[in-house]
Every structure is written in structure tokens, then in C-alpha cells.
Amino acid sequence: MGLLRITSPHAHGPQHTPRVMQKVLLATLPGIVVLTHFFGFGTVVNILWGSVVALLCETLALRLRGRSPGFYLRDCSALVTAFLLGIALPPYAPWWLVAVGIASAILLAKHLYGGLGYNPFNPAMAGYVILLISFPVQMTAWAPPRGAGDIPGLLQALQACFTPDAFDGSTMATPLDLLKQNDSLLLQELWAQSPQFGRWAGIGWEWANLAFLAGGLWLLQQRVFSWHAPLAMLASLSLLAGIFYDGGGSASGGSPLFHLLSGATMLGAFFIVTDPVTSAVSVRGRLIYGAMIGALVYIIRVRGNYPDAVAFAVLIMNFAAPFIDHYTQPRTYGHQRSEGRE
Amino acid sequence: MLADYSILLISAILVNNFVLVQFLGLCPFMGVSNKLETAMGMSMATTFVLTLAAACSNLTYHFLLQPLGLAYLKTIAFILVIAAVVQFTEMVVRKTSPLLHRVLGVYLPLITTNCAVLGVALLNINKDHDFLHSLFYGFGAALGFSLVLVLFAAMRERLAVADVPTPFKGAAIGMITAGLMSLAFMGFAGLV
Numbered sequence: 001m002g003l004l005r006i007t008s009p010h011a012h013g014p015q016h017t018p019r020v021m022q023k024v025l026l027a028t029l030p031g032i033v034v035l036t037h038f039f040g041f042g043t044v045v046n047i048l049w050g051s052v053v054a055l056l057c058e059t060l061a062l063r064l065r066g067r068s069p070g071f072y073l074r075d076c077s078a079l080v081t082a083f084l085l086g087i088a089l090p091p092y093a094p095w096w097l098v099a100v101g102i103a104s105a106i107l108l109a110k111h112l113y114g115g116l117g118y119n120p121f122n123p124a125m126a127g128y129v130i131l132l133i134s135f136p137v138q139m140t141a142w143a144p145p146r147g148a149g150d151i152p153g154l155l156q157a158l159q160a161c162f163t164p165d166a167f168d169g170s171t172m173a174t175p176l177d178l179l180k181q182n183d184s185l186l187l188q189e190l191w192a193q194s195p196q197f198g199r200w201a202g203i204g205w206e207w208a209n210l211a212f213l214a215g216g217l218w219l220l221q222q223r224v225f226s227w228h229a230p231l232a233m234l235a236s237l238s239l240l241a242g243i244f245y246d247g248g249g250s251a252s253g254g255s256p257l258f259h260l261l262s263g264a265t266m267l268g269a270f271f272i273v274t275d276p277v278t279s280a281v282s283v284r285g286r287l288i289y290g291a292m293i294g295a296l297v298y299i300i301r302v303r304g305n306y307p308d309a310v311a312f313a314v315l316i317m318n319f320a321a322p323f324i325d326h327y328t329q330p331r332t333y334g335h336q337r338s339e340g341r342e
Numbered sequence: 343m344l345a346d347y348s349i350l351l352i353s354a355i356l357v358n359n360f361v362l363v364q365f366l367g368l369c370p371f372m373g374v375s376n377k378l379e380t381a382m383g384m385s386m387a388t389t390f391v392l393t394l395a396a397a398c399s400n401l402t403y404h405f406l407l408q409p410l411g412l413a414y415l416k417t418i419a420f421i422l423v424i425a426a427v428v429q430f431t432e433m434v435v436r437k438t439s440p441l442l443h444r445v446l447g448v449y450l451p452l453i454t455t456n457c458a459v460l461g462v463a464l465l466n467i468n469k470d471h472d473f474l475h476s477l478f479y480g481f482g483a484a485l486g487f488s489l490v491l492v493l494f495a496a497m498r499e500r501l502a503v504a505d506v507p508t509p510f511k512g513a514a515i516g517m518i519t520a521g522l523m524s525l526a527f528m529g530f531a532g533l534v
Binding site for chain 2: 065108109111112113114115118120121126129130133299300303304305306309311312313315316318319320322323325326
């Protein structure tokens with residue numbers, strides 16, 4: 001029997017996968033509470049129903065591959081996917097939309113590649129993009145925020161999810177949509193005209209983003225991820241928004257603060273860009289990866305056809321991550337940086 | 343003028359990427375993407391040939407086929423032009439730079455069968471591009487092809503060591519990855 005003799009000091013790593021995933025789940029809670037306050041129980045229903053589907057899909061995939069589901073289910077990664085996708089989907093989405101999204105995220109984007117740790121694409125974002133391309137009408141119907149429309153109760157939210165035909169909910173364009181379609185009004189006029197806008201960005205959106213920022217900072221303090229990728233993303237997004245702000249004219253792309261507090265910016269920066277599996281690995285790689293995502297988010301948000309761009313930007317950069325890693329390998333300690341890397 | 347060309351380039355590289363949006367040139371995309379080094383060689387060779395072939399086919403069409411009233415022969419004429427350009431490139435490269443020839447060697451003849459090359463030549467005629475526009479369109483198409491091919495090769499090197507279920511190993515998971523990538527590139531729609 002080969003026993004390893006190791007001398008002191010003995011340190012043990014408290015960061016194992018289930019613990020990290022549980023912390024991520026915990027850190028999304030403030031954001032979920034804010035979203036529920038402003039948009040009603042739709043997001044909560046999305047998340048709960050999504051979690052059920054995610055656990056079923058995960059179990060099915062593990063059984064098919066002959067793995068023991070108990071061990072792998074305990075790492076909570078399927079729940080993280082369900083939470084992130086549930087938050088990203090519009091509230092009061094029909095049940096089949098959530099189910100199709102979660103099933104493609106878990107089965108297609110994760111288990112076809114070999115499960116957690118091998119997936120090159122972020123499962124939640126892959127599921128989101130598949131839904132956005134396949135069902136654009138349902139995916140762009142966002143509920144009106146508190147103060148701009150009626151907020152359905154929990155019972156109505158359940159009804160909206162499971163009997164979507166009988167549900168009669170109202171929808172409104174998101175602030176990002178309004179800004180993109182605007183080409184005649186000054187920003188000030190646009191703000192005054194539409195009830196969706198709040199102090200800095202949209203009603204509800206600004207507080208939800210701040211709540212996700214708070215959750216993300218807590219994760220940072222817990223050392224779940226490093227600061228490089230999120231900071232690079234937020235910095236490049238604000239930089240581009242600042243350059244093209246244009247003082248609030250009719251051709252303005254929106255202020256940096258508007259972009260930081262709109263759509264999925266903070267959720268993306270702290271919960272998706274930091275995914276340890278699908279992002280670049282080295283420090284330099286993460287800076288490049290984050291900055292490119294920020295730039296793509298701005299470009300697609302302002303010039304592209306789709307309402308928000310975080311999912312597309314993340315997916316495109318997931319694709320580029322192995323290439324970035326290949327060219328940003330850090331110098332091994334004690335070695336010279338090799339000339340012409342081979 | 344400058345904006346015109348940059349829009350043409352961005353359109354060919356990202357928005358209408360030849361591989362992921364127009365689905366041209368899929369054979370080298372799947373075939374030569376197993377290793378990053380070979381993908382680099384292939385993309386360099388393709389960039390050179392595609393740009394040259396786009397220019398040559400444009401000249402052939404406007405100064406040979408059209409004056410003679412033979413526009414209906416353009417497909418077959420372009421195939422001939424592309425094959426000639428490829429052969430010419432190979433001969434020049436072999437004489438002038440044996441090193442480059444060793445790097446590109448195998449991939450040069452393969453480009454003759456790359457449908458993106460013929461696609462660019464025919465699209466240039468369809469879109470009524472003049473000589474410079476054809477040149478830039480060919481160059482942009484080649485850059486888009488190279489970008490996607492190189493990124494895909496780096497990703498496939500990683501997929502090769504992933505614990506992919508047996509039925510999906512190799513080309514199958516490559517196809518699925520390409521499909522997901524194609525979805526992501528749809529995000530560029532509307533950019534220009």
C-alpha cells in the first residue's frame with residue numbers, strides 16, 4: 001500500500017465544485033428578489049419549473065451514459081444552469097419554452113460534450129440563443145415593470161406558465177429595444193415619453209443589475225472567481241458607450257451608466273463571463289476574453305437586430321477561448337519565455 | 343469610399359461569414375481543422391488564392407466573357423481560372439520560397455475544390471462589384487474563412503481530449519459545435 005507522507009503545513013481547499021455552485025446559486029438570490037418585486041412572480045416560476053426540467057434532463061443523460069446520478073446531481077451545476085436561464089428568459093414564458101431551453105442547454109450544450117468541465121459553450125447561454133433564434137416572438141415579449149403596468153400574482157404566473165393560451169398578460173418593449181428603435185427623439189424626450197425608463201436605465205432593470213452586482217461582488221470576496229474578466233468586460237462596455245454617447249442626441253447609443261445597468265450586463269459580467277469551464281484560463285487571456293465580450297455586447301446591442309447581446313457575445317467568445325488560451329500561455333516559473341512558441 | 347470598403351469587409355467577415363452563415367467551404371472547415379498548425383497553413387493559402395482568384399475572375403468576366411457574349415459560360419470559366427491561379431501560385435511559391443511551399447504544400451491543390459472560392463467569384467458577378475470591390479470582397483471572405491477555421495481548430499484540439507459520448511466522437515461533435523457557432527454568428531445580423 002503506497003502511503004504518501006506529506007509534512008506540515010496541511011492546507012485543505014474548501015472550494016470544491018458543489019460548494020462553489022451553491023455559492024453562485026446563493027448570490028443570484030438578491031437579483032431574483034428584485035426582479036420579482038418589479039416584474040412579478042414570472043421569474044420565480046421560470047426558475048422552479050426550469051430546475052425540475054434540468055434535474056430530469058441531467059438524470060436522463062447520466063443514466064444513458066451509465067454514471068451514478070446521485071454523485072453528479074449533487075454538484076448543483078444543473079441547478080445553476082436552470083437559475084441563469086430562468087433569470088434570462090422573459091417572465092411569464094410558457095412552460096414549453098422553458099423546457100426546450102433547459103433541455104437544449106443540458107443535453108445538447110453540456111452532456112453531448114461529456115458533461116461538466118468539458119462543455120466549450122456556456123449551457124445557459126447556448127440554450128438562450130437557441131430559443132431566441134427559434135422563438136423570437138415569445139423571447140422578446142417582456143413584462144411591463146411595476147409602475148408601468150399591472151403585476152400578475154403568483155397564481156397568474158403559474159397559469160401563464162402552464163396554460164399559456166388562457167393567460168392574458170401585457171408586454172412592453174424593454175428600454176434597450178426602445179433606445180435601439182429610436183432615431184428621432186433626444187434621449188431626454190425618449191425618457192420622458194416612455195414609462196419604462198427609470199432614473200438611469202429602465203425601471204426594475206437598474207435595481208436588478210445593482211442586485212446582481214452585489215451578488216457578484218460577494219462571490220468575488222469569497223474568491224469564487226478572479227476580477228479580471230468581469231472588470232475587463234464592464235470597462236470595455238463603458239469605454240465604447242462613452243465614446244459613442246454623443247451627449248444624448250437622437251443618434252446616441254446610450255450613456256455608459258445606461259449600458260451598465262440595462263439588460264443582462266451585470267448578470268453576464270459576474271455569473272456568465274466568469275464560468276470557469278468556458279472562459280479563457282490565464283490572466284491575460286481572461287482580460288482579452290472579457291474585453292472582447294464587452295465590445296461585442298455594445299456593438300450588437302446598438303447596431304444588431306437582437307434586443308440584448310450578452311448571450312451572443314458570450315457564445316462567440318466561448319468559441320474563441322481555446323484560441324486565446326493557446327496564445328496566452330503564461331511563462332512557467334523559472335523558465336525563459338520561449339521565442340517563437342511551438 | 344473608405345466606409346464603403348470597411349462595410350464590405352465587415353459584411354464578408356462577420357455578418358455574411360462564408361462558412362457559418364452562407365455554408366460555403368465546409369469541406370476544408372471540417373477536414374483541415376483537426377490541428378491548429380495545419381489550419382493556420384490552410385487559412386494562409388486560402389487567403390492568398392481567394393483574393394487573387396476573386397480579382398482574376400472579375401477581370402476574366404469583364405474583359406473576356408462579356409465582350410465575346412459568353413457570360414453564360416462564367417461558371418466553367420471561373421473553375422478554369424481558379425485552377426490556373428492555384429497551379430500558378432504553387433509554381434511560384436515552389437520556386438521562390440521552398441519553406442512556404444513546405445508549409446502550404448498539401449493545402450494548395452485542395453483549394454481548387456473549395457466552393458467558397460467559386461462562390462466569391464460568382465457572388466461578385468451577381469452583386470455587380472467592380473474590380474476593387476471584388477478584390478476586397480474576396481479578401482474579406484478569406485479573412486472570415488480563416489478566422490472561423492483557426493478558432494474552430496483550436497476548439498477541436500480541446501474537444502479531442504473531452505469525454506464525448508462514443509457515438510458523438512470526432513466529426514459528429516464537430517458538426518454540432520459548428521451548428522452552435524452558426525447560431526452565435528446570427529447575432530451579427532443587422533450589423534451593416
